[in-house]
Amino acid sequence: MLPEAHRQIYQEFLRSLEQLQVKATQAKPDPAALIVAFQEIQQFFQRQVLTLSWENHPDTTVEQRVQSYQIEMNKQLKLMGTDVMFLQAARQSSTAQQRQVQISDRLNLLIGYCNVLLQVDEE
Secondary structure, X not given: XXXXXXXXHHHHHHHHHHHHHXXXXXXXXXXXXHHHHXXXXXXXXXXXXXXXXXXXXXXXXXXXXXXXXXXXXHHHHHHHHHHHHHHHHOOXXXXXXXXXXXXXXXXXXHHHHHHHHHHHOOO
């Protein structure tokens, strides 16, 4: 079971991802606004999620499971950062649409990871 403080952080992270998804799936997203929103999410992940303490938590199985998800989430965030920068640099609409789809796919994956981690809380 996730500690309550962890659950709250993941819920906030999930809300931020869902808000970015709304911006990223607009017909013509503003690349500059996406970069700002993405950077805020990345900073939140690094400062809040990755620094969650597992002291005084007896279940190391949950901790190991969460850490494996954090590693994958961190990787997806780094890849999404590249996609966001390439979206901003895209000159052709087909390239921009391709990057937009990649960003949306990565956001769906991250949202799914958050939902799985929040379900760990229910187990």
